[in-house]
Amino acid sequence: MSAVSLLICDDSSLARKQLLRALPADWPLDISQANGGREALEKIREGDIDVLLLDLTMPDVDGYQVLAALREEKLSCQVVVISADIQVEAVRRVLELGALAFIRKPADPAYLQQTLAGLGIAGGEVPVLQHRGTGAIPFRDAFREVVNVAMGRAAALLARVLGVFVQLPIPNVNILEVGELHMALADAAQGDKLSAVCQGYIGGGIAGEALLIFHDSEIADMARLMRADDYLELEMLLDLSSLLISACLSGIADQIDVVFSQGHPQVLGQHASIDELISVNRQRWKNTLAVEISYSLEGHDIHFDLLLLFTEDSVELLNRKLAYLMN
Template sequence: MARKQLIRALPQQWPVTISQASNGQEALALLRQGAGQVMLLDLTMPVLDGYQTLAAIRDEGLSCKVIVVSGDVQEEAQRRVQQLGALAFIRKPAEPAILERTLSQLGLFDGQTQAPARDHSSQVPLKVNSRDALREVSNVAMGRAAALLAKVLGVFVQLPVPQVNIFEVSELHMTLTDAMHGERLSAVCQGFIGDGIAGEALLLFHDAEVADMARLLKWQPRSEVETAEMLLDLSSIIIGACLAGIAEQIDVRFSQGHPQSLGQHQSIERLIHLNQRRWKQTLAVEISYSLEAHHIHFDLLLLFTEDSIKRLTHKINYLMS
């Protein structure tokens, strides 16, 4: 999805041949073969991410001009990629005018050039399914949430590739139980609805890390009630920013309920037992945030209702058209 959007944003009169890679390792292999003079590089990728790819380009002395195009818009992310040799940073999804202006400023594109039709012979066919597209939409949204979180906590937030799956409620329970078995958790949920799409955001905090989180926030909760208030406030920031990022991309306005505590200091089994009637079949987006140099991470699940899947898929398919 990201590559399809980016290729469509390129200036049509830019006389280039395009090669594609789905991760940094594939990209480096192409560069070593001399396939790339200019690289448009994402940061959040499997196998080898953008930071590792930039470091390898620098360490191997590979000749390539790199522009980073990423949903991770943390100020520290932008500083780091430029330190690693990137010439520019563009936030996803890339606006054609911004991409063209950046290419022109770097001397990589002359808008006066009358070029023949672009050579697509080396491209991988752009087949994108709805689940992959939702993963990319979620990737952009989580980057915006991370940027806000980074400012609030004064840290660098490490981002994974989001996971997207359709679960029966029993499968969701099994997955959560396997992942969180033996840990004590506090959970916050927040409902959302808009344009025929509804669901709940579920944020799981690990109890062993809550005290460290309070220190980062310069908060000294004196009771369980104040600790719960801290987690509710943090949840509003993370969930609100992530939902806003999704809503903007699929052209929906979500109304959000107040965040609610589902339980504190519970096992995941107990949380599921207490709330099992809330969730049926669901389309689940899983995002695990972790804070660099701190043993702190939390897991965000966006659980879309079964009735919402058709409408959400329609919205996603419109993006791909």
């Protein structure tokens, strides 16, 4: 049996590694990798790519654009989308654009193998007897992919509640001191007045605070989406924050095998500037592992920023939890 040429396209080195490990070494596959949509299209245009395993959320050319280009240019390639964006609308769109199947991240190896075999792409009932060779993954890359999966689950819940399509970003993961955090928040605010809700969490020795930042100019539109005419603006912000923060933390906890206990959401500042928010919390945010996720709602001028601020002591524990993914 001749080898099937298979291309893995994902900007996450961890996601590519997980897919490599999920493909049985006994299968006759000629595997190559691309770390973004532009590189994937270049490889496909060169010819000889039979199968593409495609992520959706990527910084240069995203998965939707890759699928559209394949159709427009009539490029022959079978596509299976593997993504953390599990919104019903996301699945509908990629299948409409020509993908043969959709698999949620992190891909279950058995399900991936069954999907490929069912499509006649490769293999059959072949066990994973050994992993294909993969290198070590840096902590920041590994944790970013864990957050990416959690972010997608939270977006799917938000989409159902609001009846919208949530546009997902590439999450930012950085170690920040308070001055750098100030600059990151100021950039997110872009001069607007803000309202922010904070919720603490702890589990397995890992602790931190989640901070959800709303732009005051968009809160009225958000209230209309949530049909919140019959209750207070503050209650709406607390309800939305609790939903989004809980879903995101639950997605992270599931992947690193911990259970987070969460405090009650509290208003950190309302109709305040970034300078005021920072000054109130300067002591708590001296040095932190900061995760930034900027959600926006398609068809609406609404976006909000979720920050997960892990304590400095949590980084080593997270490293240990992610060791099995990184090595």
